[in-house]
Amino acid sequence: MSSSSCNGSPSLNAVPTHGQPLWLLAELTYKCPLQCPYCANPLDFANRTTELTTAEWIKVFEEGRKLGAVQLGFSGGEPLVRQDLVTLIKEARQMGYYSNLITSGVGLNERKVGEFREAGLDHIQVSFQAADESVNNMLAGSKKAFEQKLKMAREVKAQGYPMVLNFVTHRHNIDQIDRIIELCVELEADYVELATCQYYGWAYENRENLLPTRAQLERAERITNEYRQKLEAAGNPIKLIFVTPDYYEERPKGCMNGWGQVFLTVTPDGTALPCHSAKMLPIEFPNVRDHTLDHIWNESFGFNHYRGYDWMKEPCRSCDDKEKDFGGCRCQAYMMTGDATNADPVCSKSEHHHLITDARAVAEQPLLHEEMLFRNEKNSKVFFRS
Amino acid sequence: MITTETIPTLNTMFRFQWEQAQNSYVLLYPEGMIQLNGPAGEILSLVDGKRSVSAIVGELETKFPDAEGIGGDVLEFLLEAQNQRWIAE
Numbered sequence: 001m002s003s004s005s006c007n008g009s010p011s012l013n014a015v016p017t018h019g020q021p022l023w024l025l026a027e028l029t030y031k032c033p034l035q036c037p038y039c040a041n042p043l044d045f046a047n048r049t050t051e052l053t054t055a056e057w058i059k060v061f062e063e064g065r066k067l068g069a070v071q072l073g074f075s076g077g078e079p080l081v082r083q084d085l086v087t088l089i090k091e092a093r094q095m096g097y098y099s100n101l102i103t104s105g106v107g108l109n110e111r112k113v114g115e116f117r118e119a120g121l122d123h124i125q126v127s128f129q130a131a132d133e134s135v136n137n138m139l140a141g142s143k144k145a146f147e148q149k150l151k152m153a154r155e156v157k158a159q160g161y162p163m164v165l166n167f168v169t170h171r172h173n174i175d176q177i178d179r180i181i182e183l184c185v186e187l188e189a190d191y192v193e194l195a196t197c198q199y200y201g202w203a204y205e206n207r208e209n210l211l212p213t214r215a216q217l218e219r220a221e222r223i224t225n226e227y228r229q230k231l232e233a234a235g236n237p238i239k240l241i242f243v244t245p246d247y248y249e250e251r252p253k254g255c256m257n258g259w260g261q262v263f264l265t266v267t268p269d270g271t272a273l274p275c276h277s278a279k280m281l282p283i284e285f286p287n288v289r290d291h292t293l294d295h296i297w298n299e300s301f302g303f304n305h306y307r308g309y310d311w312m313k314e315p316c317r318s319c320d321d322k323e324k325d326f327g328g329c330r331c332q333a334y335m336m337t338g339d340a341t342n343a344d345p346v347c348s349k350s351e352h353h354h355l356i357t358d359a360r361a362v363a364e365q366p367l368l369h370e371e372m373l374f375r376n377e378k379n380s381k382v383f384f385r386s
Numbered sequence: 387m388i389t390t391e392t393i394p395t396l397n398t399m400f401r402f403q404w405e406q407a408q409n410s411y412v413l414l415y416p417e418g419m420i421q422l423n424g425p426a427g428e429i430l431s432l433v434d435g436k437r438s439v440s441a442i443v444g445e446l447e448t449k450f451p452d453a454e455g456i457g458g459d460v461l462e463f464l465l466e467a468q469n470q471r472w473i474a475e
Contacts, residue, residue, distance in 0.1 A: 020407055022419065068407030071417060098401055098414035122401060123416040162399045164416050190399060191416060237471055 018307050020068030021264035021297055024097075025075055025276060026057060028085070029268050032078040033106045035141030035374040036129060038168055038203035038210055041077065042279055046380035050269040054084040056289065058091050060266055063293035065095045069264070072097040077268070080107035086119050093120025100125060102166075105152035106145055113155045124156045125164040125193075131179040135172060141374050153187045165189040169220065170197040170210035171363070177220040181227045181240065189238060194224060196245035200277045200331060202375045209372050211363040214248055247356055251321060252328025252344035259306035259330065264297060272296045274303055277331040281340050306330055306340075313341050315349040388439065388464050390457070394473045395435035402430055413472055420472075429463055433473055439464060 030045040042048070052060070061072065072092050079085060080103055092099045101116065105126045113124070128149055129139035136146040156163045165184050169177065177194065184192040196217070199207045212220075224242045231238055246253050256263045260274045270288040273279055285302040286295070297303055305311065309322055316327035327333070328344020336345045337352045345352040373379055388394065396402055401414040411427030413420040422430065428449070432442045443457045450456075467473045 023417075070405060070407070070412070070414065070419060073417070096403065098419075100417055122414070125416065160398065162416050 018258075018298075019261050021064060021262065021293075022069060023071045023073070023263045024061070024064040024069040025073040025263070025265040026060070026079075026088075027075050027077065027265060027267050027276065028057070028079045028082045028088075029077040031081040032076060032104070032375075033081075033142065034078070034104050034145060035376045036139060036168070036202070037206045037372040037374050038170065038197045038201075039375040040198075040201045040203070040276055041375065043201060043205070043383040044380055045077075045375075046377040048267075048269055051082075052266075052268065052270050052288070054087055056270065057084075057088055060270075060288050060293060061088075061092055061095055061097065063288075064264065065097065067293060067297055070096070070098060071100065073100045073102055075102040078104055078107060080112070086112075086115050089116055089119040089121045098122045103127070104140070104145070105149040106140075106142065108148075108152045108155075110155050113152070113159050113161075117159050117161065121161070123162045123164065125166055126153050126156065127166040127168070128180075128183075129168070130173040131167075131176050131183045132173075135176075139172070141376070150187070153189075157188045162190045163188070164191040164193060166193040166195060168195050168197050169212070171212040171216060172210075174212045174216050174220045177223050178227070181224065184240075185231070185236065185238060191239045191241060193241045193243065194220070195241075195243040198245065199247070200280075200335070202373065204335060206372045207359065208362055209367060209370070211245070211247060211359060213363045214360065217245070217248055246329075246332075246344075246346045247359060249346055250348040252325050252332075252346040254325045255329035255332075255344075258326045260297070260303040261307075264293070272300075272302075274306075275331070278302075280331055281334055283340075311341055313343075315347070316343050319349065388461060388468060388475060390440040390443070390461070391438055392464075392475050393435065393438050394433045394464060394468075394475060396430070396433055397471050397474050400472055402433075425459070426463060426467075429460055430467070430472070433464075 029051055030041055030048060079101060089099055099122050101121055101124045103124065103126060126149055128136060130136040133146040137143050153163065153165065165187065167180050197203050197210050203210060221242055224240055228240055256275045263275060265273045265276045266288055267273065271279065271285050272288055273285055283302050283305055286300045312322065312327055316322050328346055330340045332344050333342045334340035336355050343350040345355045347353065399415060403412060405412045408421055411422045411431060428446060429442065432445055439461065443460050446456060447454060464473065
């Protein structure tokens with residue numbers, strides 16, 4: 001789509017072709033009242049307390065819009081913690097963004113749902129931990145979370161928003177997939193994300209406790225397909241989106257549609273990333289306080305680093321699938337093999353693929369311990385001390 | 387069933403707008419975007435819950451004088467748009 005060479009002739013250090021950052025994810029804060037043990041936030045979030053100001057966020061949104069960004073996600077942590085959320089929504093709407101609030105629903109109330117609508121918020125996604133009150137609250141680390149979520153999901157629909165319900169599934173809740181779907185139908189969700197846990201951040205720490213068995217996964221997928229047929233036959237427009245975990249694949253996912261191709265995340269302190277996990281990589285990423293988003297997207301080292309195919313090693317370099325899966329996920333390669341330029345170990349061609357098959361084998365065994373590491377300040381501080 | 391008398395409206399689950407960066411009209415929905423081709427965008431830009439299908443055809447024929455006899459194409463597109471739930475009757 002766009003190219004770095006301005007005079008039309010190839011330059012020696014031409015940057016590989018890349019698209020527009022259509023998706024801008026604003027992680028407004030790491031503060032969150034819940035403690036989900038599969039949170040995608042960095043393990044040392046408690047050490048990162050700096051947050052961009054209202055004016056700084058507005059500048060980021062303006063610069064993103066100029067680059068072609070059209071979907072804006074307000075995320076976190078829990079974005080409701082930010083007192084200026086309604087101002088940010090209003091500004092985003094005036095710029096022409098389609099804005100998405102990605103929330104746990106904890107901290108939301110009827111008045112806020114209305115205020116946000118008036119300010120121009122387009123969509124609210126409410127995350128659940130389970131369809132069962134006790135499992136939900138155990139995973140969320142909160143006694144009142146489930147009841148509050150139900151109430152807020154009903155309020156979101158009553159006020160005319162499109163609603164996405166998101167369930168992260170894992171070995172503790174995936175067998176209740178039928179109840180999860182029933183609950184979503186009852187709450188009149190427009191879209192349901194049955195997102196099998198991805199093992200980054202806190203989820204990687206808790207992987208043994210979260211990874212379902214292949215049988216659990218296959219059963220859940222079969223039941224989801226049965227519901228799809230049944231709901232369609234009944235004329236229900238609800239869309240069930242089933243995200244398979246890459247741990248049971250033989251080829252890696254085309255992570256983020258390619259590095260720095262469509263997606264741009266800005267973390268609470270202003271660090272710009274090509275995906276929300278990338279901070280773990282040993283690469284320097286630019287900050288919106290120091291650079292414009294245009295520079296960050298088009299010129300920065302961090303965003304250009306894994307664009308194109310020149311960085312690849314074997315087996316990716318000569319692989320026919322490289323334009324489809326881009327060698328998979330850089331974070332997963334780094335986390336599991338220690339080198340981010342390796343093939344994602346999900347790929348059966350990877351010499352590290354046994355790391356994935358070993359994890360599958362562990363999932364078949366009874367749990368050695370039931371204890372999970374919850375995402376909270378106390379546990380996070382352990383990570384930045386060590 | 388959509389006929390020339392139908393007054394279509396946009397499904398409130400979608401937002402319709404011109405996207406300069408795409409040089410096209412688009413439909414936006416939670417975390418997604420449908421890029422519309424020229425004719426599709428022109429037709430949907432006239433779907434406002436007030437105009438009937440025949441009024442939409444009339445306006446398009448005025449705007450694009452070379453595009454005479456497009457009534458069938460417009461109806462066909464609107465049926466597909468209804469199937470996709472972009473519009474409601």
